[in-house]
Amino acid sequence: MEKSLIINGISKSFKEVKVFNRFSLSFPxxxxxxxxxxxxxxxxxxxxxxxxxxxxxxxxIDDFQNKTFSFVFQEDRLLPxxxxxxxxxxxxxxxxxNDTINDAIDEHLKLVKMQDYAHYYPHQLSGGMRQRIxxxxxxxxxxxxxxxxxxxxGLDHLLKQQLMENVHAILSDDPRTVIYxxxxxxxxxxFGNKIFLLSEKPVKVIGEFEQNGPSHSxxxxxxxxxxxxxxxxxxxxP
Amino acid sequence: MAxxxxxxxxxxxxxxxxxxxxxxxxxxxxxxxxTASNNLVPSPEDTLFTFLQIAFSKSSMADLFSTVLRGxxxxxxxxxxxxxxxxxxxxxxGIHAFLKPLLIVLRSTPVxxxxxxxxxxxxxxxxxxxxxxxxxxxxxxxxxTRGMQEVDTSFKEMIQVYGLSRxxxxxxxxxxxxxxxxxSGASTALGFGWRAIIIxxxxxxxVYGIGSRMREAYGYFEVQxxxxxxxxxxxxxxxxxxxxxxxxKYTVAWKRA
Numbered sequence: 320m321e322k323s324l325i326i327n328g329i330s331k332s333f334k335e336v337k338v339f340n341r342f343s344l345s346f347p348x349x350x351x352x353x354x355x356x357x358x359x360x361x362x363x364x365x366x367x368x369x370x371x372x373x374x375x376x377x378x379x380i381d382d383f384q385n386k387t388f389s390f391v392f393q394e395d396r397l398l399p400x401x402x403x404x405x406x407x408x409x410x411x412x413x414x415x416x417n418d419t420i421n422d423a424i425d426e427h428l429k430l431v432k433m434q435d436y437a438h439y440y441p442h443q444l445s446g447g448m449r450q451r452i453x454x455x456x457x458x459x460x461x462x463x464x465x466x467x468x469x470x471x472x473g474l475d476h477l478l479k480q481q482l483m484e485n486v487h488a489i490l491s492d493d494p495r496t497v498i499y500x501x502x503x504x505x506x507x508x509x510f511g512n513k514i515f516l517l518s519e520k521p522v523k524v525i526g527e528f529e530q531n532g533p534s535h536s537x538x539x540x541x542x543x544x545x546x547x548x549x550x551x552x553x554x555x556x557p
Numbered sequence: 558m559a560x561x562x563x564x565x566x567x568x569x570x571x572x573x574x575x576x577x578x579x580x581x582x583x584x585x586x587x588x589x590x591x592t593a594s595n596n597l598v599p600s601p602e603d604t605l606f607t608f609l610q611i612a613f614s615k616s617s618m619a620d621l622f623s624t625v626l627r628g629x630x631x632x633x634x635x636x637x638x639x640x641x642x643x644x645x646x647x648x649x650x651g652i653h654a655f656l657k658p659l660l661i662v663l664r665s666t667p668v669x670x671x672x673x674x675x676x677x678x679x680x681x682x683x684x685x686x687x688x689x690x691x692x693x694x695x696x697x698x699x700x701x702t703r704g705m706q707e708v709d710t711s712f713k714e715m716i717q718v719y720g721l722s723r724x725x726x727x728x729x730x731x732x733x734x735x736x737x738x739x740x741s742g743a744s745t746a747l748g749f750g751w752r753a754i755i756i757x758x759x760x761x762x763x764v765y766g767i768g769s770r771m772r773e774a775y776g777y778f779e780v781q782x783x784x785x786x787x788x789x790x791x792x793x794x795x796x797x798x799x800x801x802x803x804x805x806k807y808t809v810a811w812k813r814a
Contacts, residue, residue: 396711413725
């Protein structure tokens with residue numbers, strides 16, 4: 320059984336702009352891989368290609384074909400006409416046995432500390448609460464790969480800290496294959512077992528770090544040395 | 558206190574609405590007095606009397622019922638077909654391209670031309686129903702297709718990633734997304750539809766129908782009756798509009814949670 324999922328030599332252009340040119344990357348199974356790079360460099364495009372939302376012009380993403388995905392987008396993408404519990408239940412239909420769906424919803428709402436808001440509609444919840452529901456939806460879904468696209472973007476510092484600790488605890492208890500895209504070195508140091516630093520247009524890997532998981536740093540005990548190394552590497556990029 | 562400005566706005570608008578009706582009635586009264594010698598324009602009070610007579614007579618119920626039945630039959634056929642084709646067109650642009658010539662013909666041909674042709678081809682009783690369909694289908698279809706095209710891309714991506722079944726996509730994402738378009742289309746379609754049905758009835762003269770009675774009153778030069786039937790038609794349209802907006806409020810109850 321292969322230990323990594325690989326994208327091999329992908330190219331993707333939008334009109335004249337070449338975002339990827341024969342780009343390859345490997346993601347260890349059962350670990351969190353953080354992909355760090357400047358805003359707009361193509362990180363979200365990478366996730367969209369992996370998830371099959373868009374196709375690469377060239378290259379091979381065979382390892383990801385026939386895989387199932389959970390996706391936490393930058394925005395919550397909750398359906399406004401469904402309650403928090405219904406939003407989670409909708410994606411679980413036909414994926415879990417019917418008699419276990421309610422338990423899965425309850426369990427994951429508890430994990431993100433939202434059990435008291437199961438019957439609230441998204442417009443009745445704050446931005447941070449909605450993102451918690453989005454996490455619960457992603458983690459409850461029995462996927463092969465979890466894709467996280469700057470999931471804490473736009474949240475205030477305290478809220479972000481709380482939610483990060485929450486997510487960190489969930490991933491430590493139940494390690495899954497996670498591809499986590501961010502532009503924040505601290506987030507990468509907190510979550511990444513493996514960290515790739517990218518430069519833009521076309522995207523290239525300019526640095527690679529590894530740390531042993533899953534008991535890596537948390538929001539309170541951040542691996543500052545790793546953060547400094549990442550920042551140093553980012554600064555020397557022309 | 559948050560609701561206070563809204564309440565003021567609504568009250569003010571209600572007063573203006575009643576003032577608008579009052580002005581129309583005053584203008585009507587002035588014209589009726591000015592033309593009293595030739596009986597061309599009856600007074601509002603005489604017309605009200607005739608209207609009440611018509612509205613509460615048993616024979617009028619058959620006319621009203623027949624028109625409503627034709628309208629609903631036309632609407633139902635138009636809605637079902639527009640719904641199916643609209644959803645398919647939203648998913649596959651090729652279907653929209655295929656249906657476009659038909660829509661152009663239905664939208665641009667004068668209703669009277671259809672009525673004359675249908676009178677040649679069909680029994681008179683069926684003509685108003687077909688006219689109702691011809692008038693309402695393009696409006697409903699266009700709204701449903703537009704609704705489908707404007708379903709939020711971010712939701713489409715989300716349901717694609719999570720691999721929802723086709724039925725769940727339709728029921729939980731597409732239908733709620735297009736509901737505003739469906740209701741606005743239904744309201745506009747019915748508004749035009751009632752008028753078209755009555756024109757159809759005036760020209761095809763089935764045994765029962767608001768249009769048939771209008772035509773009859775016109776034949777006997779009963780202006781009061783023509784206006785009374787017209788008022789009844791306006792009320793009919795108004796009642797269905799209220800029913801539709803009630804149904805719409807029910808379907809978007811989550812917004813008020």
